[in-house]
Amino acid sequence: MRQIIAMGGGGFSTEPENPLLDKYILAQSKKKSPKICFIANASGDSQSYIMGFYNFFRKQKCIPSHLSFFNRGTDIEKFILTQDILYVGGGNTKNMLALWKEWGLDKIILKAYRKGIILCGISAGSICWFEEGLTDSIPNQLNKLKCLGILKGSNCPHF
Helix, strand or coil, rough: CEEEEEEECCCCCCCCCCCCCHHHHHHHHCCCCCCEEECCCCHCCCCCHHHHHHHCCCCCCCCCEEECCCCCCHHHHHHCCCCCCCCCCCCHHHHHHHHHHHHHHHHHHHHHHHHHHHEEEHHHHCCCCCCEEEECCCCCCCCCEEEECCEEEEEEECC
16 A cells, blocks of 8 residues: 655644654554654754654654765665655755755655655655645745655645
């Protein structure tokens, strides 16, 4: 089964006192201890954001990890295709998608989806799965942005 969970808000980063969404995501994997990879490229691999992910998910029945383009020494495709869940964080959607395209992560994520790896995310990590979305990646503007196109239609998680 293929599944995408697109969230406008909530989760460990915006509602740490309410773990329901993140526990729901983990429950979608039928594995006892799923591998969940956080992709924080939209925030420029913010270390505090990544640590927030680990602070929550290390307490759950899962194996948390993260993908970084800025401090990496791994085969991206091999790493991604061994995960059970990809969790994409919020931030600048336009920059994130440009970075993914440059490194080929857009194509790798499509392979992951076809393989049955669960895709999920908040904000930029919600918009990215659709054909297009409304983004505020450019300050003080709302713009239509072409996205991955895995899901038909558009997404506007905040407006």
